[in-house]
Amino acid sequence: MKVLVTGAAGFIGAHVTRALLERGDSVVGVDNINDYYDPKLKYDRLGWIDGHPNTHLFRFFKLDVADQQGMSELFANEQFDKVIHLAAQAGVRYSIENPHAYISANVVGFMNILEGCRHNAVAHLVYASSSSVYGANEAMPFSVEHNVDHPISLYAATKKANEAMAHTYSHLYNLPTTGLRFFTVYGPWGRPDMAPIKFTKAIMAEETIQVYNYGNHRRDFTYIDDIVAGVVHTLDHTATANTQWQAQAPDPASSKAPWRVYNIGAQTPVHLLTFIETLEKALGKVANKELLPMQPGDVQDTYADVEALVNDVGYRPKVGIEKGVEAFVKWYKEYHSQHLSLVQ
Structure with missing residues (x-):
């Protein structure tokens, strides 16, 4: 493909x-390489991609998904079979400080993706949603059957908007779309604004x-390999209409249009303090902790019900927290023995 x-x-x-290169797919990558965090890490990731034996199947364009003309031309010129849309302005707390960035990247950008898919016969669009859409919901575990009408950050609101926009295009144009609600992803090459790298950097120094929340958060930490396997499996299982869908009792996770949403999480919520202890063990060092109250936009706990993903796509996350943290720490030490961008 x-x-x-x-x-x-x-x-x-x-x-x-x-992962796509590994199985022989031809991949076109786009990214605007913005400075939300150090662009050097992004270029290093591209270098890691270029180090793959099948790198001849990969081409990269520096392009902002919010660029309507640029994205329109890209779709028209390349004629993709399928699309995996992961570009977004991330970060719950940053959405409070800089809300306009989220509308541009996450709403306008997603609009351009939908239009590109619509006008160029794309067979399946898989896109990143987020566990943050569950917002004020406290029923655990979070299920795709739950109501998500009460987001508590603008970031979450834009992800919920993506799901609604995708449904519209699935309904109007029969475009198969699948949204994946990711739960606290961590692992090698992770983002430096997220807890694993922030904590590791500080502990080592x-x-x-x-x-935050005095360590009483619980997060469904999900290792990157599980996320990737879920994304690729989902790409291969094109969204279909639910023939049993009823307007009088609507299923929130499917539709009479070819539209689906799924959770991808480890299905094992871990207390933040327990995660820190696991990190300390892997690093062989003890953290100095400052316990602080809950931050605006944060949710108390996340816990994924992934049974819909298992039943429809045939994939269940597998990597436990100890194995995942060990692999992350191993990468961190190796990377930072050569690259100092995240430790200075």
Whole structure:
């Protein structure tokens, strides 16, 4: 297949690109390489992709998904079979500080993806949603059958908007779309604004780490390999209409249009303090902790019900927290013995 991967220089995007190359797909990657965090890490990820034996199947374009003309031309020129849309402005707390960036990247950008798929006969669009859409919901585990009408951050609201926009295009144009609600992804090549790298950097430097909600958060930490396998499996299972869908009792996760949403999470919520202890063990060092209250936009806990993914796509996450953290720490030490961008 010829697949477009947006956000190809990002954490998940780089891993997904490598997985597609591994099985022989032709991949076109796009990324705007913005400075939300150090662009050097993004270029290093692209270098990692270029190190794959099948790199001849990969081409990269520096392009912003919010660029309507640029994206329209890309779709018209390349004629993709399928699309994996991972580009987004990430970060719950940053969405409070800089809300306009989220509308541009996550709403306008997604509009351009939908239009590109619509006008160029794309067979399946798989896109990144987020566990943050569950917002004020406290029923555990989070199920795709739950209501998601109460987001508590603008980031979450844009991801919920993506799901609604995708449904519209699935309904109007019979475009198969699948949204994947990711749960706290971590692993090699991760984002430096997320807890695993922030904590690891501070612990190694013997600096204090800030632990919000006094460490009482629970997060469904999901290792990157599980996310990637879920994305690729989903890409291969094109969304179909639910022939049993009833307007009088609507199923929130499917439709009479070819539209689906799934959770991808480890299905094992871990207390934040337990995650830190696991990290300390892998690093062989103890963290200095500053316990702080809950931050605006944060949710108390996340916990994924992935049975819909298992039943429809045939994939269940497998990597436990100890194995995942060990692999992450191994990469971190190796990477930072050569690249100092995240430790200075």
